[in-house]
Amino acid sequence: MRRRTLIAASLALPSLARAQAWMPDRPIRVIVPFGAGGPTDVVARLLADPVAAALGQPVVIENRAGAGGNLGTRAVAQSAPDGHTLVLNAASPLVINQFLYRDLGYDPAALAPITLLTTGPLLVIANPRLPIATMAELVETARRRPGELNYATAGNGTVPHLATELFMQRAGVRLTNVTYRQTPDATQSVMRGDTAVFFDAPQSMQYARAGQVRALAVTTPRRFAAFPEIPTVAESGGPEMSVEAWYGLLAPPATPAPVVARLHDAFIAALARPEVASRIASLGFETVGNTPADFARFMQAEAPKWRGVIEAAQIRIE
Structure with missing residues (x-):
């Protein structure tokens, strides 16, 4: 409305x-x-x-x-x-x-x-075989294993890259950046398990619904109308953040x-x-x-x- x-x-x-x-x-x-x-x-x-x-x-x-x-x-x-x-x-x-x-x-x-x-929001997706189902679990795992978890990006300085940096700065954790040439390549890396997470475009919700990735949160301050079942980063136990x-x-x-x-x-x-x-x-x-x-x-x-x-x-x- x-x-x-x-x-x-x-x-x-x-x-x-x-x-x-x-x-x-x-x-x-x-x-x-x-x-x-x-x-x-x-x-x-x-x-x-x-x-x-x-x-x-x-x-x-x-x-x-x-x-x-x-x-x-x-x-x-x-x-x-x-x-x-x-x-x-x-x-x-x-x-x-x-x-x-x-x-x-x-x-x-x-x-x-x-x-x-x-x-639209970015959608935080994770490899479904990892024991990470919430942002709180992502933060906890990253704190126990600093720098060991990889995150995907489709280019340095892109919104997904900087959104991940914003998340890390506010959560006080450090993940390791793995850069791919294009967004589909980065998304596929999460599916394969080459990377743990990706702050992806909202279109990746189709892969979450198919069970190929796990959707953890949206990066907007409120839930998104197209998939209201997905919590915000803060609702899922992560820091307050707003990225569109x-x-x-x-x-x-x-x-x-x-x-x-x-x-x-x-x-x-x-x-x-x-x-x-x-x-x-x-x-x-x-x-x-x-x-x-x-x-x-x-x-x-x-x-x-x-x-x-x-x-x-x-x-x-x-």
């Missing part, structure tokens, strides 16, 4: 009615700064057709992966602010990477926010407000379509659809948490 209220409020913004005069005059390119098939890419492709119908121009999804999402984000930051090039992005290039890299080649704060599209996987839409710096508002209108309407919301829910996410100002405040609020985690763990990517 909260998410639908946000979408309804966004649709009612007076600025959107004034924005109807702007319409694109050629295809809109949405850059996804990650590889094809991942959640960011799936969300982008779900929205492409309804947005194209609303704006009267094709929406072309372009995957431009590299440098932790910096490559594609930089391309949008350097594009003309005319509404025809956008980025559908995640936490790493927008909030986290500024604390990891010496030079991004762009200023995340200069990008024009349009809307926060979706949010989220995806938002942004335009190049200095994009005029009427252009931002018209794009906002089209994407919010697409999010509100039942078939889109249903598919997003099946991926383990919730639709949001807030205002550009609210999205900007959301990103600003995320920054101090990740800066603190990165500095405490002394993580740096050259």
Whole structure:
């Protein structure tokens, strides 16, 4: 209900009615700064057709992966602010990477926010053959065997990596990082028993239901509607923590407000379509659809948490 209220409020913004005069005059390119098939890419492709119908121009999804999402984000930051090039992005290039890299080649704060599209928890999964069924048992085992338990990541500086660092800092334990190239590889490592745990994407709930992994907790402060039987980290005996996987839409710096508002209108309407919301829910996410100002405040609020985690763990990517 909260998410639908946000979408309804966004649709009612007076600025959107004034924005109807702007319409694109050629295809809109949405850059996804990650590889094809991942959640960011799936969300982008779900929205492409309804947005194209609303704006009267094709929406072309372009995957431009590299440098932790910096490559594609930089391309949008350097594009003309005319509404025809956008980025559908995640936490790493927008909030986290500024604390990891010496030079991004762009200023995340200069990008024009349009809307926060979706949010969801990370799902803490464990190998089902281990005697670890709760976060309390994970903490207790890690304290008895410091550094012996391995945890999987799909890249240094990613949200799952930093979420695990946040957990370790607050629980006062130390696990050993094993890095894989892609999320599916990291998930498979938990299934095989090569690693003990992984702070995974919510889609891994399908493997938990099949008995291939054990779901210990979600990383959000409240239980998640798609799988309410899974407790939060704190409810399961771990430390208090709040980590969301989220995806938002942004335009190049200095994009005029009427252009931002018209794009906002089209994407919010697409999010509100039942078939889109249903598919997003099946991926383990919730639709949001807030205002550009609210999205900007959301990103600003995320920054101090990740800066603190990165500095405490002394993580740096050259």
